[in-house]
Amino acid sequence: MPKSESEKERIISFPQMGSLYIPVCAALEAMGAKITLPPPNNKKTLSIGARYSPESICLPYKLNLGNYIQALEQGANTIIMFQAPGTCRLGNYAKIAELKLKELGYDFEMIVFDLYKGKFKEIIKKFNRATGNKSVAKALKGIKIGLAKFNALDKIERELLYLRPREIISGEAQKTYIKGRMLIQQAKTVEEASQAVNQTMLEYKKIIIDKSKDVLKIFLTGEFFVLLDTFVNMDIEKELGILGVEVDRQIMLSEWASQTLIPKWLRKKETHKERCVKTAKKYLTRIVGGECVESVGDAVYAAEKKVDGVIHVAPFNCIPEIISQCILPQVSKKEHIPVISLLMDEHTGKAGLITRLEAFVDLMRRNKQQQTANLALSGSV
Numbered sequence: 421m422p423k424s425e426s427e428k429e430r431i432i433s434f435p436q437m438g439s440l441y442i443p444v445c446a447a448l449e450a451m452g453a454k455i456t457l458p459p460p461n462n463k464k465t466l467s468i469g470a471r472y473s474p475e476s477i478c479l480p481y482k483l484n485l486g487n488y489i490q491a492l493e494q495g496a497n498t499i500i501m502f503q504a505p506g507t508c509r510l511g512n513y514a515k516i517a518e519l520k521l522k523e524l525g526y527d528f529e530m531i532v533f534d535l536y537k538g539k540f541k542e543i544i545k546k547f548n549r550a551t552g553n554k555s556v557a558k559a560l561k562g563i564k565i566g567l568a569k570f571n572a573l574d575k576i577e578r579e580l581l582y583l584r585p586r587e588i589i590s591g592e593a594q595k596t597y598i599k600g601r602m603l604i605q606q607a608k609t610v611e612e613a614s615q616a617v618n619q620t621m622l623e624y625k626k627i628i629i630d631k632s633k634d635v636l637k638i639f640l641t642g643e644f645f646v647l648l649d650t651f652v653n654m655d656i657e658k659e660l661g662i663l664g665v666e667v668d669r670q671i672m673l674s675e676w677a678s679q680t681l682i683p684k685w686l687r688k689k690e691t692h693k694e695r696c697v698k699t700a701k702k703y704l705t706r707i708v709g710g711e712c713v714e715s716v717g718d719a720v721y722a723a724e725k726k727v728d729g730v731i732h733v734a735p736f737n738c739i740p741e742i743i744s745q746c747i748l749p750q751v752s753k754k755e756h757i758p759v760i761s762l763l764m765d766e767h768t769g770k771a772g773l774i775t776r777l778e779a780f781v782d783l784m785r786r787n788k789q790q791q792t793a794n795l796a797l798s799g800s801v
């Protein structure tokens with residue numbers, strides 16, 4: 421006898437964004453879910469997504485839609501989507517994508533996690549609905565291992581960002597990072613995730629670096645998806661590392677996860693967003709959606725921290741980032757810090773991106789030399 425809709429085994433999928441799949445899969449698997457993952461974002465995903473998307477919609481939507489179609493073709497029947505409100509279009513994406521996919525004839529259920537509604541309770545409820553899990557203890561176990569993996573990934577990623585511009589043999593740190601990421605993915609418990617970090621840190625220690633190298637330091641800020649997905653940002657961090665630049669990415673997955681999952685009253689320190697709202701105040705007095713306030717706040721904070729420059733990345737046509745892009749030249753002028761905005765879309769070419777990065781790195785270097793010369797003249801050095 422064929423199974424009824426309610427008896428059908430759920431096969432879950434969710435959109436790809438950088439390493440997000442590692443902690444999210446760990447959490448879902450701990451709750452007993454069966455998962456099918458779409459391939460990591462690539463040209464094919466984008467071309468499938470773009471074919472069925474309104475032309476002017478932003479890049480993350482096109483990739484998400486491409487992910488859904490690839491996952492549904494692989495047999496997924498349940499799709500998870502994370503949604504946030506505000507002035508950004510993300511609030512409508514789940515609905516638009518669901519309608520489009522139904523119109524294309526796919527049979528599935530979309531479960532939307534509204535990250536700003538009810539927070540923790542809402543998330544547990546949605547996880548249970550998606551996985552069919554009825555035990556709160558199992559749900560908490562899943563969230564715990566997921567959070568541990570978010571933290572583990574960020575630890576080995578931060579070290580990679582430090583080592584890349586300083587390593588003597590180019591590419592060694594990247595290889596170690598990839599092995600470490602695999603170990604974290606394979607970890608079955610919080611302890612194993614922490615062992616994977618320790619092991620990777622020991623491997624990193626074997627890499628020979630030039631500690632005296634004059635490395636430029638930049639803040640990388642901007643729209644969340646572009647910052648975290650290496651296909652969309654064309655591996656900008658790696659390219660900067662090769663150019664001798666240490667990247668301090670301002671949005672890390674673990675902070676986003678704890679900001680989203682851990683209730684405010686349980687958090688011990690100021691979040692990135694809270695800091696940005698304060699530092700951006702001179703230029704922006706209200707939150708306008710997306711990561712606009714973060715982009716402006718990070719640039720001001722970078723100047724306070726005497727960082728060499730700020731690279732702001734965003735998808736072409738992203739409304740909140742169009743606003744920050746208009747404000748950032750003022751921040752650059754008044755706070756005396758070089759800032760560049762790079763907009764990404766399906767037509768952005770890697771060669772053009774590298775040329776712009778090289779020019780910006782030259783500018784930062786000259787700026788730094790000039791500042792050192794000025795200090796020397798004034799007798800401070």
Ligand code: SF4
Binds near residue numbers: 481643710735737741
């Ligand atoms: S922040 Fe920008 S790119 Fe991201 S979903 Fe909103 S409008 Fe699209």
